[in-house]
Amino acid sequence: IAGITQAPTSQILAAGRRMTLRCTQDMRHNAMYWYRQDLGLGLRLIHYSNTAGTTGKGEVPDGYSVSRANTDDFPLTLASAVPSQTSVYFCASSVGGESYNEQFFGPGTRLTVL
Amino acid sequence: GQNIDQPTEMTATEGAIVQINCTYQTSGFNGLFWYQQHAGEAPTFLSYNVLDGLEEKGRFSSFLSRSKGYSYLLLKELQMKDSASYLCAVPDSNYQLIWGAGTKLIIKP
Numbered sequence: 001i002a003g004i005t006q007a008p009t010s011q012i013l014a015a016g017r018r019m020t021l022r023c024t025q026d027m028r029h030n031a032m033y034w035y036r037q038d039l040g041l042g043l044r045l046i047h048y049s050n051t052a053g054t055t056g057k058g059e060v061p062d063g064y065s066v067s068r069a070n071t072d073d074f075p076l077t078l079a080s081a082v083p084s085q086t087s088v089y090f091c092a093s094s095v096g097g098e099s100y101n102e103q104f105f106g107p108g109t110r111l112t113v114l
Numbered sequence: 115g116q117n118i119d120q121p122t123e124m125t126a127t128e129g130a131i132v133q134i135n136c137t138y139q140t141s142g143f144n145g146l147f148w149y150q151q152h153a154g155e156a157p158t159f160l161s162y163n164v165l166d167g168l169e170e171k172g173r174f175s176s177f178l179s180r181s182k183g184y185s186y187l188l189l190k191e192l193q194m195k196d197s198a199s200y201l202c203a204v205p206d207s208n209y210q211l212i213w214g215a216g217t218k219l220i221i222k223p
Contacts, residue, residue, distance in 0.1 A: 033210075040122075040215055041215060042201065042213040042214055042215040042216055043157070043201070043203075043211075043213040044213070045210050045211065048210060056208070056210075058210060059210075059212075090156060090157070097209065098209065099144040099145060099205035099209040099211075100144070100145050100162060100164065102147075102159040102162065103157075103159070103211070104159075105156035105157050105158070106156060107155070107156055108155075108156055
């Protein structure tokens, strides 16, 4: 059982390029999340999805888009990358979108935008 | 608005006890989470408190006081592997987690 996988593990990207970070879970969890983690700031929610077919904006959604075509996959797209999007990106999932559910995290993607 | 405060860094000795504090301000309250994150790794769940009091889980315990907007994580019999960051998080009004910046715990022999 893999849990949650993310790809790529790390990436260096030129500013202005388009990039999609992939996230797949095999736990049949309804809810999925994308966070970015920057030194000294903690985790910040970018987008979330409480169930397949629905998405919502988090604290820092600008410059990012998501889709949730099925239960397992939740890709995050940077349409035109900027250096301020340099960060570690974590995908997470939980059984449901209720606030009391434990979130399970993927291993992260380290993204550098030059 | 939401706000979570944790100390940035703490140092403790192997075998000792350490208490990591978290204070929060929320418009409502829907529980408080603690996660552990080793350097370069993903966060992993430690505890969830929704009622006042102390909940013990092996060497780790978590305490909550809703009236004071305060929680702490108590780690006993510290081991070197406990060196990590400890993250406090509370749900916002949309039931999405707001995270503290984390407390980096350094364990010395």
